[in-house]
Amino acid sequence: MINMRMTSSLKRQRKRRGDSQSSSLLMFLNSHSTGFRLLCLLTLSTVVFPAFQHSNDVDKTTKAYYGSITKSQEPSSVHSPLTDTSSTTSALHVSLTHAKAFATTAEQSAQEAIQVIEVITKDFESESPSLSHVNNILPEYDALSESTKHELQQILSYDKVSTYDYPQIFRLDELTEGHSLLFMSWAILASPYSQPMLLQQPEQNANVAYCQLLDMFGISPSTFVDFIRAIELQYKNNPYHNRIHAADVFQTLHSFLEDEESFRSKLSNIEHLSLLLAAILHDVGHDGTNNDFQVQRQSEIAVKYHNISVLENYHVEIGLRTLQESGLLNHLPHEQQTEIQERISQAILNTDMATHGGQVATYKLGNLDDWQQAIYFLHLCDISNPTKSTFSKWTDFVLEEFCQLGDLQRSLGLPVTPMCDRTSVKKAKTQQNFLKHLVLPAFEVVEFSNPNIMERFQANFEYWMQQGQDEES
Secondary structure (H helix, E strand, O other): OOOHHHHHHHHHHHHHHOOOHHHHHHHHHHOOOHHHHHHHHHHHHHHHHHHHHHHHHHHHHHHHHHHHHHHHOOOOOOOOOOOOOHHHHHHHHHHHHHHHHHHHHHHHHHHHHHHHHHHHHHHHHHHOOOOOOHHHOOHHHHOOOHHHHHHHHHHOOHHHHOOOOOOOHHHHHHHOOOOHHHHHHHHHHOHHHHHHHHOOOHHHHOOOOOOOHHHHOOOOHHHHHHHHHHHHHOOOOOOOOOHHHHHHHHHHHHHHHHHOHHHHOOOOHHHHHHHHHHHHHOOOOOOOOOHHHHHHHOOHHHHHOOOOOHHHHHHHHHHHHHHHHHOOOOOOOHHHHHHHHHHHHHHHHOOOHHHHHHHHHHHHHOOOOHHHHHHHHHHHHHOOHHHOOOHHHHHHHHHHHHHHHHHHHHHOOOOOOHHHOOOOOOHHHHHHHHHHHHHHHHHHOOOOOOOHHHHHHHHHHHHHHHHHHHHHO
């Protein structure tokens, strides 16, 4: 936003020049986002200044032509329309007068535009990150080697991160030294600032519709990435429920909304932002156990949340507390802050697998409004691994986390959950049941625009069927 320093500068300009036009323009720009202000600057540079240059050209040409006619005109005793130049010189005189007037007006407009650009540019440089210096937003990127940056340019381009099946998620975590959630959030939600650094051929991607949510809500990109850093630190190093899983779910949801553009257009900006933030926060603070274990142990959070959606409520608590501490939404009206927080809470609580059957049945009946469908899609993204090419790797991670829980149960003298017993669990069998009884019913009720989703699911299911036969033999 244009700051107080800018407003004072405008007042001085108005006093000095008695000119309210440039002030009105600045007040107009002040009410819009940084992206919109940049668009205005481009308009000034491509419309006003060329018009000014054109007026100068007209002025010079008219003067030259008028002078040549005047000098060449000589008295003649024969009066003929073909030889009488009085009408020509009169027309040229009028043309020259208009050209001078236009040049004066254009010059004044150009001077006002220059003042506007100077003030806005100073404000933009002081308060907004430079598009050519990403380290103002993400110094972690600036610190990387050139070869790493080059690879990130390829795997974090908007086209890549908007693709449903994103196999580079693990490579992203390696390249960024454990900051996959930070970099993925930066690449997508801060795209008006991140993508110019990542696009190798910007002129060929001029029409890419970047995510504009930060600018729409006046959220500073630097404040946003500070918030993500704070969240990323609170994701634990579990085999499965970690920052990579959060980054994967966030990217999957974003790509799904890009594919389902007709549905995304039904969501309000607040709903869209809330949904993406919920994906980022949905497992923050997860300790690698599950709700049954928390209830079995009567943990502090189980008691606090009355044994209902224990971990999901805990994720909401940590996420919203960090959101408030970050000041990310503090500049918004109280009603908007409250609505965003409530929607984030609803979306995260909807990822509890205990609600899975009810959600599928409700969706199948078509008894959901647009927001309920949106949070259902977040739930699908949370269990979407079987619909991707990375399914086998994710399976290894989730089963290892289950087995670590089984080891903990055994060490505490508690009954070991069968699926968590590393001495007897069968990988292929667990996946067959998971895909057949949970994932398939949830996905098949949705008519996806992307046919690859269900095709990949079918291929993965056949893979586990074959693995099951080998496992039995």
